[in-house]
Amino acid sequence: MPDPLSSPEADAPDIPPMAAERQRRILIVDDDERSAGFCRGVLEGYGYIAVAVANGEAAMESALVEPCDLMLLDLVLPGMDGLTLLGRLREDVMTRSIPVVVVTGVTDREPLTRAFEIGVDDYLIKPYVISELLVRIKSVLRKRELEEQLIRSNMDLRRALQNLQQKEAHLIQSAKLAAIGTLAAGVAHELNQPLMVVRGTVQMMLQDMPRSDGCREDLRGIELQTGRMMRIINHLTDFSRQANQERRPVDVNGVIKDAFTFVGQQLTNHTVSVKMDLADALPPVPANRTQIEQVFLNILLNARDALHGRRDAVLSVRTEYVTDPARIRTALDRLSVKREQISQRGYVVTTFTDNGTGISPENIGRIFDPFFTTKPPGKGTGLGLSVSYNIVQEHGGWIRAESKPGEGTSFSVYLPVGSS
Ligand SMILES: Nc1ncnc2c1ncn2[C@@H]1O[C@H](COP(=O)(O)OP(=O)(O)OP(=O)(O)O)[C@@H](O)[C@H]1O
Numbered sequence: 001m002p003d004p005l006s007s008p009e010a011d012a013p014d015i016p017p018m019a020a021e022r023q024r025r026i027l028i029v030d031d032d033e034r035s036a037g038f039c040r041g042v043l044e045g046y047g048y049i050a051v052a053v054a055n056g057e058a059a060m061e062s063a064l065v066e067p068c069d070l071m072l073l074d075l076v077l078p079g080m081d082g083l084t085l086l087g088r089l090r091e092d093v094m095t096r097s098i099p100v101v102v103v104t105g106v107t108d109r110e111p112l113t114r115a116f117e118i119g120v121d122d123y124l125i126k127p128y129v130i131s132e133l134l135v136r137i138k139s140v141l142r143k144r145e146l147e148e149q150l151i152r153s154n155m156d157l158r159r160a161l162q163n164l165q166q167k168e169a170h171l172i173q174s175a176k177l178a179a180i181g182t183l184a185a186g187v188a189h190e191l192n193q194p195l196m197v198v199r200g201t202v203q204m205m206l207q208d209m210p211r212s213d214g215c216r217e218d219l220r221g222i223e224l225q226t227g228r229m230m231r232i233i234n235h236l237t238d239f240s241r242q243a244n245q246e247r248r249p250v251d252v253n254g255v256i257k258d259a260f261t262f263v264g265q266q267l268t269n270h271t272v273s274v275k276m277d278l279a280d281a282l283p284p285v286p287a288n289r290t291q292i293e294q295v296f297l298n299i300l301l302n303a304r305d306a307l308h309g310r311r312d313a314v315l316s317v318r319t320e321y322v323t324d325p326a327r328i329r330t331a332l333d334r335l336s337v338k339r340e341q342i343s344q345r346g347y348v349v350t351t352f353t354d355n356g357t358g359i360s361p362e363n364i365g366r367i368f369d370p371f372f373t374t375k376p377p378g379k380g381t382g383l384g385l386s387v388s389y390n391i392v393q394e395h396g397g398w399i400r401a402e403s404k405p406g407e408g409t410s411f412s413v414y415l416p417v418g419s420s
């Protein structure tokens, strides 16, 4: 029954050819030309790409130039013998993982043991039958494929884990911020009481004080500033209150002024000069006032950061009512807004322009992604713009960003006037 490989009368094994799979490349290393040629013919007949070389040096060169999926290696070779070649293959990073099946004579047990020590994958004892050759090749290739799959899944898992850890860190950070927000609202509420007492006392002192008294001016200053503090506190309390989802007609200019209650002083501290150009007769937009203020605040705080340390820092805020369909289409075209999504009654457009750091072309496409930030840890969560984007989109609107690195950035918020 056994037909030696060297015999042309080989058996016809019952193994399906590898038709649909990628063709595997097998390198036959055998100095016996007849046996190598026959083996190549058989393997080609079973869908493999088979290449034969007659010595170890040629095998090493071939494996380095064109990677093979498996090497069929005769241990007895002229010049560099099979074991030496095996050792070299396992030392070289380029060839280390090539599966090797050695072919050895029935009496050569000792080199076979050595071959396993060096790292061979399987072996065949001469003479062997073709069915055995094919089965062993298939099983070694399958094993290697599974190993590769395992390595790939391991890498995927590692990546997923890293991603998860990063997200977890961000979530902890945003939970911390939410906690700080609640705390700040509580503190603000507490501060309101003593502040009212101070303001009330100052007002009473002013009432009783003669007009000519030199202290009047100072007390007026205290009254003015405590009034401002109370307005900030009241607004903070309103703002932090769990926002209801209700939408009412909102005056966008008024929302901008509210947002400046929070950030106006911060911008002044950063020596930013603010230029306001608010349109006179803006139609109201159906919106959740708190959410829109949150969007404006995020954009303003980003501008503050981008302007940090700049001498001639300028931030301009402009509102306008845009109804021209051609202009709206041009502006929204780049955001892939479909025609049917465009509001027939036009948009109230608020544009914030700063002459800050600008955003690089690689980053501009990512700024609305959750957790994308270029700020140092602890300074930014990367949530501001992604939350803003969602809010504006839920209102049927759009945010458009344009930037030139080193020159500045402009954010335009489009809010549809709708039917209200
Ligand atoms: N006006 C701007 N000028 C320059 N870069 C900006 C501007 N606005 C946004 N960016 C860039 O977009 C990134 C994302 O902004 P986003 O508001 O989403 O997150 P953040 O400001 O980093 O963190 P936070 O969650 O605290 O807002 C910023 O880190 C910054 O790189």
Ligand SMILES: [Mg+2]
Residues within 6 Å of the ligand: 298, 301, 302, 380, 384, 385
């Ligand atoms: Mg931000």
